[in-house]
Amino acid sequence: MEKLTLLYEGKGKKLYTTNDANRVIAEFKDDLTAFNAHKKGSEAGKGSLNCQISSILFKLLEKNNIKTHFVEMLDCYNMLCKKVKIIPLEVVVRNIATGSLTKRLGIKDGEKLKFPLVEFYYKNDLLNDPILNDEHCKIINIVDNDKDINYIKDYARKINDILISFFMEKNLKLVDFKIEFGRDENNEIILSDEISPDSCRLWDKDTNKKMDKDIFRQSLGNVSDAYKEVLNRIK
Numbered sequence: 034m035e036k037l038t039l040l041y042e043g044k045g046k047k048l049y050t051t052n053d054a055n056r057v058i059a060e061f062k063d064d065l066t067a068f069n070a071h072k073k074g075s076e077a078g079k080g081s082l083n084c085q086i087s088s089i090l091f092k093l094l095e096k097n098n099i100k101t102h103f104v105e106m107l108d109c110y111n112m113l114c115k116k117v118k119i120i121p122l123e124v125v126v127r128n129i130a131t132g133s134l135t136k137r138l139g140i141k142d143g144e145k146l147k148f149p150l151v152e153f154y155y156k157n158d159l160l161n162d163p164i165l166n167d168e169h170c171k172i173i174n175i176v177d178n179d180k181d182i183n184y185i186k187d188y189a190r191k192i193n194d195i196l197i198s199f200f201m202e203k204n205l206k207l208v209d210f211k212i213e214f215g216r217d218e219n220n221e222i223i224l225s226d227e228i229s230p231d232s233c234r235l236w237d238k239d240t241n242k243k244m245d246k247d248i249f250r251q252s253l254g255n256v257s258d259a260y261k262e263v264l265n266r267i268k
């Protein structure tokens with residue numbers, strides 16, 4: 034399968050059409066951005082690590098009956114995916130309070146939440162990805178009905194359960210993560226985008242060392258060594 038034309042370029046990936054109308058190739062970029070791209074950087078090999086980590090996690094989820102857009106990894110930077118229409122929602126699941134949640138609600142950083150918290154943010158850079166409740170989603174026609182909203186929330190919780198135990202076996206705490214969903218050719222909602230240390234927070238189980246993009250957000254050093262360690266632990 035070969036890349037034909039560039040369909041879309043996001044902060045972390047480029048999407049290309051292929052000669053199959055229902056397949057796209059996602060090329061993972063080495064670029065790093067944070068705070069709605071106000072902070073920018075790049076590390077050689079970062080994209081390749083995320084492509085490999087994401088592929089392992091999508092395969093794990095597929096094995097656990099989660100439908101995803103993943104078809105196969107073509108090489109270290111390129112993933113063949115089903116073509117979907119992305120739902121402009123960032124679905125965040127949180128197990129431990131940190132990041133924007135601690136700032137918004139004053140919860141102590143590192144506090145384990147009573148239950149996994151599912152949040153929606155509007156994927157819209159111009160508006161700075163505002164947080165949304167279920168009614169906002171319906172008012173701005175992101176999701177038309179409660180059935181789809183509940184489906185997405187339930188799916189996000191199932192994904193969280195699978196990932197928590199998988200990472201725990203690898204001595205990693207899944208603190209929180211962001212996922213995106215899309216509609217496939219049959220209009221079915223399936224997991225899309227990526228799951229990588231760019232979109233998750235992962236802490237070492239014993240030391241709480243950060244092994245994710247917070248290293249870049251907080252200028253704590255290079256991300257590549259941490260992402261390599263994540264890959265080595267999960268593969």
Ligand code: TMP
Nearest residue numbers: 131132133134209210211231232233234
């Ligand atoms: P937050 O605490 O900054 O709201 O982030 C929650 C989770 O979502 C964290 O795992 C990082 C991830 N995330 C993204 O993948 N993309 C984003 O644009 C933001 C803001 C967070």
Ligand code: ASP
Nearest residue numbers: 044066067068069070071
């Ligand atoms: N991905 C977002 C950006 O590039 C923010 C983040 O992940 O912190 O701006």
